[in-house]
Amino acid sequence: MAPEWCSRFLKFPMNNEPKIHPWQKVLDNPWLLLVLGVLIPVLSYTVWGWIELLLTKPALLP
Amino acid sequence: MSLRPLTSPWFHAPAGHEKIWLGCAILWCFVMSLMMPYWHFRGKQNSTGEAYTVKPADFLARTEKFVAANRVGTYQNQTGNALMGALPLVEPPAGGDAYLIGRMWQWYPALRLRQGETYRLHLSSLDLQHGFSLQPLNMNFHVLPGYDHVLTLTPTSKGEFTIVCNEFCGVGHHAMSGKIFVE
Amino acid sequence: MTTASHSLAAPGTPGRICGTTGLGVCLDAQRFIKLNAVCGIVFLLLGGIAALLLALTRWQTVHLLPVDWFYRILTFHGINMLILWILFFEVAILYFACTTPLNTRLFSRKVAWASFLMMITGAVMVDYIILAGQADVMMTSYLPLLAHPAFYLGIILVAVGTLTGVFNFFATLYVAKRDGAYEGSMPIVTYGALAAAIIAVVTLLHGAVVMIPTFTYSMGWTPQPDPAWYRLIWWGLGHQSQQVNVCAMVAVWYLLTHITVGARPINEAVCRTAFVLYVLFINLASAHHLLVDPGVGATWKIWNTSYAMYLAVLASMIHGFTVPAGIEVAMREKGYTNGIFGWVAALPWKNPAFSGTALSLVIFGFLGGITGVTLGTQQINIIAHNTLRIPGHFHVTVVGGTTLAFMALAYYVIPLIFQRDFIGRGWARVQPWIFGLGITLLAFGMSFAGSMGVPRRTWDIDTQGVFGPAAHLWLGVLGLGGILAFTGLLIFALLCVGTLFFGKKIEGRAMADWGTPPALAGSQPGSLAHEHYATKGTMVLTLIFLACFAVYYFANWKALADVWPVR
Numbered sequence: 001m002a003p004e005w006c007s008r009f010l011k012f013p014m015n016n017e018p019k020i021h022p023w024q025k026v027l028d029n030p031w032l033l034l035v036l037g038v039l040i041p042v043l044s045y046t047v048w049g050w051i052e053l054l055l056t057k058p059a060l061l062p
Numbered sequence: 063m064s065l066r067p068l069t070s071p072w073f074h075a076p077a078g079h080e081k082i083w084l085g086c087a088i089l090w091c092f093v094m095s096l097m098m099p100y101w102h103f104r105g106k107q108n109s110t111g112e113a114y115t116v117k118p119a120d121f122l123a124r125t126e127k128f129v130a131a132n133r134v135g136t137y138q139n140q141t142g143n144a145l146m147g148a149l150p151l152v153e154p155p156a157g158g159d160a161y162l163i164g165r166m167w168q169w170y171p172a173l174r175l176r177q178g179e180t181y182r183l184h185l186s187s188l189d190l191q192h193g194f195s196l197q198p199l200n201m202n203f204h205v206l207p208g209y210d211h212v213l214t215l216t217p218t219s220k221g222e223f224t225i226v227c228n229e230f231c232g233v234g235h236h237a238m239s240g241k242i243f244v245e
Numbered sequence: 246m247t248t249a250s251h252s253l254a255a256p257g258t259p260g261r262i263c264g265t266t267g268l269g270v271c272l273d274a275q276r277f278i279k280l281n282a283v284c285g286i287v288f289l290l291l292g293g294i295a296a297l298l299l300a301l302t303r304w305q306t307v308h309l310l311p312v313d314w315f316y317r318i319l320t321f322h323g324i325n326m327l328i329l330w331i332l333f334f335e336v337a338i339l340y341f342a343c344t345t346p347l348n349t350r351l352f353s354r355k356v357a358w359a360s361f362l363m364m365i366t367g368a369v370m371v372d373y374i375i376l377a378g379q380a381d382v383m384m385t386s387y388l389p390l391l392a393h394p395a396f397y398l399g400i401i402l403v404a405v406g407t408l409t410g411v412f413n414f415f416a417t418l419y420v421a422k423r424d425g426a427y428e429g430s431m432p433i434v435t436y437g438a439l440a441a442a443i444i445a446v447v448t449l450l451h452g453a454v455v456m457i458p459t460f461t462y463s464m465g466w467t468p469q470p471d472p473a474w475y476r477l478i479w480w481g482l483g484h485q486s487q488q489v490n491v492c493a494m495v496a497v498w499y500l501l502t503h504i505t506v507g508a509r510p511i512n513e514a515v516c517r518t519a520f521v522l523y524v525l526f527i528n529l530a531s532a533h534h535l536l537v538d539p540g541v542g543a544t545w546k547i548w549n550t551s552y553a554m555y556l557a558v559l560a561s562m563i564h565g566f567t568v569p570a571g572i573e574v575a576m577r578e579k580g581y582t583n584g585i586f587g588w589v590a591a592l593p594w595k596n597p598a599f600s601g602t603a604l605s606l607v608i609f610g611f612l613g614g615i616t617g618v619t620l621g622t623q624q625i626n627i628i629a630h631n632t633l634r635i636p637g638h639f640h641v642t643v644v645g646g647t648t649l650a651f652m653a654l655a656y657y658v659i660p661l662i663f664q665r666d667f668i669g670r671g672w673a674r675v676q677p678w679i680f681g682l683g684i685t686l687l688a689f690g691m692s693f694a695g696s697m698g699v700p701r702r703t704w705d706i707d708t709q710g711v712f713g714p715a716a717h718l719w720l721g722v723l724g725l726g727g728i729l730a731f732t733g734l735l736i737f738a739l740l741c742v743g744t745l746f747f748g749k750k751i752e753g754r755a756m757a758d759w760g761t762p763p764a765l766a767g768s769q770p771g772s773l774a775h776e777h778y779a780t781k782g783t784m785v786l787t788l789i790f791l792a793c794f795a796v797y798y799f800a801n802w803k804a805l806a807d808v809w810p811v812r
Contacts, residue, residue: 018070018071019071020071020073021071021073021514023073023514023518024071024072024073024430024514026521027430027514027517027518027521028430030415030418030439033439033440033443033521033524034415034443034446036524036525037440037443037444037446037447037524037525038443038446038447038450040525040526040529041447041481041485041525041526041528041529042447042450044529044548044549044553045481045528045529045531045532045549046451046477046478046481048545048549049477049532049535049541049545049549050474050477052540052541052542052545053471053473053474053477053540053541056113056114056115056209056540057114057115058114058115058116059114059115059116059120059121059184059210060114061116061120061121061124061210064432064433064434064499064500064502064503064508064509064510065266065345065432065434065500065503066346066432067346067347067427067428067429067430067432068429068430068432068513069428069429070429072430072513072514073513073514074512074514075514076512076514076515077512077777078776078777078778078779079570079777079778079779079780079781079784080511080512080515080566080567080570080777080780081777082784083562083563083566083784083787084515084563086787086788086791087559087562087563087566087791088559090562090791090794090795091554091555091556091558091559091562092554092555094551094555094558094622094798095551095554095555097622097802098547098550098551098622098623098624101624101802102543102547102623102624105624105805105806106806106810106811107624107805107808107809107810107811108543108623108624108811108812109536109537109543109546109623109624109626109627109811109812110542110543110812111538111539111540111541111542111543111546112539112812113539113540141708141709141710143708143709180810185539189389190387190389190390191387191388191389191390191472193630193631193700195631195632195698195700197698197709197712198697198698198711199808199809200628200632200696200697200698200808201627201628201808201809201811202626202627202628202629202630202631202632203537203627203630204535204537204539204630204631205539206472206473206476206538206539206540207389207472208472208473209472209473209539209540210539211538211539212539213811213812214811214812215809215810215811216809216810216811217809218809218810219809224709224710224711226698226700226709226711227700228630228631228632228700228701228702228703229387229631229702230316230382230383230387230390230702230703231390233312233313233316235702235703235704236312236703236704236705236706236708236709237708237709239708239709
């Protein structure tokens with residue numbers, strides 16, 4: 001019998017366990033969600049916004 | 063089941079009514095996503111956030127220079143608002159720059175503008191955050207100390223307009239008032 | 246597989262079996278659910294008294310509070326409602342969601358105590374310093390307004406304490422999975438709580454980043470942070486904490502519709518994907534507080550306020566379908582198949598947990614969601630920023646939506662966790678309606694006054710001389726709505742407190758049923774599991790919703806087009 005890790009590379013499961021849809025695997029992973037849920041808002045809202053403020057030029061006031 | 067773990071695979075694609083609703087909702091989200099960029103390029107009312115950093119003392123000096131160069135009179139407040147008694151009435155050159163200070167507790171100076179002309183209105187605060195709220199048009203922008211917030215503005219209606227403040231700035235906040243006259 | 250040491254079924258685990266549901270209850274979690282829920286309701290009552298005083302002041306005819314107390318009580322109201330009531334109750338929900346549905350025990354009692362003690366200490370500090378007149382800065386405490394250092398320190402403690410509770414939640418999930426306390430995927434209620442917890446991490450990180458330098462500035466140790474930077478980061482705390490509320494509220498909808506009607510998610514993948522869209526994108530829209538600000542540009546404003554092309558709004562619209570659809574399917578399976586809406590009449594409207602949930606769903610969806618997306622449109626914000634339209638919006642979302650859903654939940658939490666049946670059951674049945682109607686009136690008053698330009702956070706509108714009789718009329722509606730809402734809130738608080746002291750103890754029996762629709766003769770549970778066109782009623786309701794949305798949205802663009810051109 002091939003080792004269990006082989007089942008990841010084969011199209012059909014090694015044993016009688018039902019196949020889990022890849023999207024279900026993503027949804028079932030709370031740690032992936034935690035990382036993405038922190039990274040995406042922090043980059044899109046906070047970091048980008050902060051950069052915009054830092055790039056504000058001084059007034060000319062002629 | 064909402065309260066117990068799911069032990070068998072539960073993924074199946076949307077079907078039937080839920081699929082129809084998903085389609086409608088996605089379409090609506092798409093329409094809304096297009097509206098803001100569309101208005102940014104083709105609409106007349108936008109808030110681009112054009113701003114420059116400035117020291118309050120420098121902005122005050124520039125405003126006083128603007129007042130001295132363009133003053134046309136004095137506005138006497140009739141409402142008995144002790145915090146906004148008399149303001150200099152100033153008319154910027156057509157197509158030019160106007161400077162407006164928000165401070166506890168007035169908008170200084172009063173402005174006279176011409177209908178149909180475009181002005182670059184510079185807004186800043188000398189002390190706290192203020193809310194520039196032009197009534198009865200109900201146009202609202204945020205004003206911060208340390209930032210020169212520039213609005214490229216075209217008055218398209220004539221009359222007497224009052225600027226109220228809609229960001230809390232202390233006990234005189236409710237009486238913080240300004241004026242823009244358009245002729 | 247390692248020993249299931251954290252399972253509630255393991256020997257020596259402090260747990261009990263619920264006499265009503267048969268589910269396991271971790272006694273540690275139960276203790277902290279009780280502590281946090283009780284504190285939450287205390288802060289709700291304090292914030293509610295403040296609300297009444299404020300409503301009676303903005304109602305110009307009454308104009309109750311003097312100017313300095315108005316701003317003081319407004320600060321108090323914001324903090325107690327948006328931070329304290331909500332966060333304490335949410336920690337209670339998190340402790341429930343990670344234990345009972347997974348049949349596991351809470352990770353650590355010590356961590357739970359640390360969390361609770363930090364939160365309650367911070368809360369008392371903040372409330373004390375506000376009432377002492379040392380923090381008249383509004384909940385937002387926008388620099389350069391400056392409060393006493395204890396204000397900032399108190400908020401930091403509440404934030405760190407909450408983050409500690411969130412850590413306890415994640416640790417419980419991790420250990421439960423590792424130790425095999427449960428098999429398969431966590432249920433939808435826990436999933437919603439997970440989404441809320443992830444957003445809470447983002448929220449509280451922003452809170453630390455903004456509050457710590459502000460605290461050190463207030464102590465005179467560091468220079469003043471830039472006001473525009475402060476706004477950007479503060480709203481990363483301030484709005485994102487409300488997105489935690491949205492997730493928690495939706496999780497509560499799934500929980501209560503399940504308990505009261507037997508609903509289940511019609512498509513687990515769709516519902517869970519909607520929660521994932523929340524987690525990824527809902528926090529972007531904190532940008533809608535900065536839409537008319539200097540410094541941040543149009544592209545940043547448009548992309549972020551759109552929740553990434555409205556993907557997070559899609560998520561709300563998904564839940565707005567799946568929650569009623571779950572109810573409709575459950576009712577049709579029970580045999581209520583008369584016409585398109587026959588099932589609606591047969592719903593348990595006298596069950597306060599159900600009516601609270603239904604009202605929360607309708608108020609949040611029709612009023613809150615539609616106004617929120619519209620006001621958060623970059624250009625439309627020009628005619629709305631800092632007017633009373635903004636509080637008009639958030640009172641229907643946070644109060645009519647989340648608070649009402651949490652009140653509905655209490656009608657089961659108190660019997661099931663505190664193990665006491667409610668007193669005053671007749672009052673309980675009408676309470677959600679009184680509260681829901683009051684908040685709706687309040688919000689209408691605010692929204693219409695605001696669309697006439699009446700500013701928020703302002704003690705008086707007569708000094709300016711620019712607001713006429715119509716504005717005053719709407720402020721009167723605000724006042725009446727506030728009185729009615731406070732009545733509903735007071736009834737709720739008295740019922741809860743009274744029940745804790747005088748409610749009949751439930752020991753070894755099921756709780757007194759609030760009423761669930763009985764299955765009719767010949768009904769088959771699960772019969773519609775593969776029928777995808779059963780939800781005609783929900784389809785009609787959601788299409789009506791979409792029509793209202795479109796009308797309101799485009800009406801606002803038209804109103805915007807009427808003001809002066811500006812860039």
